[in-house]
Amino acid sequence: MNWNQIVERYTAGDRDFHGMNFAEAKLGRAELADADLSGSDLSRAALGRANLRHANLSGANLHGADLCHADLRDADLRGADLRGAILLRADLTGANLENADLRWASLTEASPLDMDLSGAHLDRTILPKGCCSNE
Structure with missing residues (x-):
């Protein structure tokens, strides 16, 4: 499935x-709020400035x-593999990162408000200043 087909499906109300396999996809500025992307392969995908608010990842x-x-506000990232992901200035307010693998990820200047990092793997993770409750 190509990006135009995804946009068409999303616009038609499909979430x-x-x-699905989105490995290495160019999805910058994608509008995927409320989408169910659970279990999807988004490895090395370009998702800069994407709207993933309330998305199930x-x-x-x-x-x-x-x-x-x-925009990852209130996103469900439980158990997600975010190793080496770059979340510079990502909005993670209310995101659930419980049991997520964040090794080698960079959360520099990410908004950590109300982020749930219970059980997350944080080895070599670059966390925002003032974060986090489970340090």
């Missing part, structure tokens, strides 16, 4: 993209993804 592979300036 179910569960388990549980169990998704976001290894090495570019999520700079992405």
